[in-house]
Amino acid sequence: MKKYTLTALLLAAAGFAGTAAQADKLDDIISSGKLRCAVVLDFPPMGMRDENNEPIGFDVDYCNDLAAALGVEAEIVETPFPERIPALMSNRVDVGVASTSDTLERAKTVGFSIPYFAFEMVVTAAEGTDITSFESMKGHTVGAVAGTYEAIALEEYVNEWGDGSEFRPYQTQADVFLALAQGQLDATVSTSTVAQANVKSGNFGGIEVVASAPFDIDYVGLFAKRDEYGFLNYLDLFVNQQIRTGRYDELYEKWVGGDVPSLTVPGAYR
Amino acid sequence: MFDTALSANDLVFLAKGAGITIVVTAISVVIGTILGIIFGVIRVQLGAVLSAPLTLFLDIFRSVPLLIQLVLANAFVGMVLQLQLSGFFVACMVLSLYTSAYCAEIVRGGIDAVPTVTRRAARSLGMSWGQDMRYIVMPLATRVALPSWIGLALGVMKDSALVYVVQVTELLKSTQILITRLQEPLFLLLICGAFYFIISFPLARFGGYLEKRWSND
Numbered sequence: 001m002k003k004y005t006l007t008a009l010l011l012a013a014a015g016f017a018g019t020a021a022q023a024d025k026l027d028d029i030i031s032s033g034k035l036r037c038a039v040v041l042d043f044p045p046m047g048m049r050d051e052n053n054e055p056i057g058f059d060v061d062y063c064n065d066l067a068a069a070l071g072v073e074a075e076i077v078e079t080p081f082p083e084r085i086p087a088l089m090s091n092r093v094d095v096g097v098a099s100t101s102d103t104l105e106r107a108k109t110v111g112f113s114i115p116y117f118a119f120e121m122v123v124t125a126a127e128g129t130d131i132t133s134f135e136s137m138k139g140h141t142v143g144a145v146a147g148t149y150e151a152i153a154l155e156e157y158v159n160e161w162g163d164g165s166e167f168r169p170y171q172t173q174a175d176v177f178l179a180l181a182q183g184q185l186d187a188t189v190s191t192s193t194v195a196q197a198n199v200k201s202g203n204f205g206g207i208e209v210v211a212s213a214p215f216d217i218d219y220v221g222l223f224a225k226r227d228e229y230g231f232l233n234y235l236d237l238f239v240n241q242q243i244r245t246g247r248y249d250e251l252y253e254k255w256v257g258g259d260v261p262s263l264t265v266p267g268a269y270r
Numbered sequence: 271m272f273d274t275a276l277s278a279n280d281l282v283f284l285a286k287g288a289g290i291t292i293v294v295t296a297i298s299v300v301i302g303t304i305l306g307i308i309f310g311v312i313r314v315q316l317g318a319v320l321s322a323p324l325t326l327f328l329d330i331f332r333s334v335p336l337l338i339q340l341v342l343a344n345a346f347v348g349m350v351l352q353l354q355l356s357g358f359f360v361a362c363m364v365l366s367l368y369t370s371a372y373c374a375e376i377v378r379g380g381i382d383a384v385p386t387v388t389r390r391a392a393r394s395l396g397m398s399w400g401q402d403m404r405y406i407v408m409p410l411a412t413r414v415a416l417p418s419w420i421g422l423a424l425g426v427m428k429d430s431a432l433v434y435v436v437q438v439t440e441l442l443k444s445t446q447i448l449i450t451r452l453q454e455p456l457f458l459l460l461i462c463g464a465f466y467f468i469i470s471f472p473l474a475r476f477g478g479y480l481e482k483r484w485s486n487d
Contacts, residue, residue, distance in 0.1 A: 032354075041447075042450045048451070051277065051279065052279060053279075053280070055453070089345075090345040092344070244288075
């Protein structure tokens, strides 16, 4: 009995697969009238929830913009970080708008659009210090969250600088900004979104984002099934249009604030 | 001394989650019980050898963790069948079959508990198989099976917390959403536990009441 059920299911599956190959993803989305986006909702300010527990954030707005461009309704599907790509592969979402770094390893599984956002490392300094750039941190006491990429890189710089420079590791991001506000630290390096959120929160007085740090920039792209060229092509143009029309700047100002990071890599196409 | 950012709005949000938990549980327990009775009777009637394929099928549902069943069923529906079923539908489907697998065992145990001599006596009085099942086996077996069935229903209600993996925002998932936003895990889990208690307590008491009433006749 089980065997027959399985055979019937496989036959049915073959039938469905046959019909599904006719129209591509872009057609499917438009005809279904619904765009399902994978969004990470515990990653402020990219994705979070408001006081009514409705999804908000940069990625949520970006998904809504994409749906509006396609003329369909957006559906936000909450996916934790490790669930983003499985959700796409099991056809629970059409596109990932989930701050996903466009690594070559991931690109073996899914197709990425051109970058739609970039996480830069920035220098946040206490007011009253003469720190205006990354290099001017030389000779100062600096700190970061122990074990993070930026802490390891910063400590290397500090060891190289010598000359009164000191590095202090902290357990959490909040500890770092507290130390900065209390004058135990002169400056710190962190992700731009984190720095801006802490400056804006008003919990830490007398600190400001002063410059970007010369560390690797984390570019993130939208992603869809890698064989859906029509849809991926559309996503590339959509990201381009968001920047061209000033919508990207607008959303960056709304959710992050500060200098808008460039999404192009100097000296390279795409 | 005690300070929380939890608003009335959030309590309504939790209550909605609790509502989903109740609906998923109710659907799964009703369908699961009906299927369970059918499967249980088939197993008893056909005997061990003839019902072996069914037994194997039910054993799969009993031995594979529910979480894995949900993820696999959801992936199967999406990838192989290419159907866009809602997570709610998949959750009810899997949970119903899961319930039916356990319920079949309870039903089988209940029927086996009815003395063979009693059933033979019924048949020698000229009762048909249907009459024997309806008037002799059902009343006796139900009394034996009820406590386990109540236990199963309560268990399924708590197991329904796992359906969050197929994007169903039930009670536990609602709590997790609030924990992410408000960062008050212990307080919120306490409230979540209270909600679960409020839902399961009446069912447990109702089971106790039936047991008591039926044992006095």
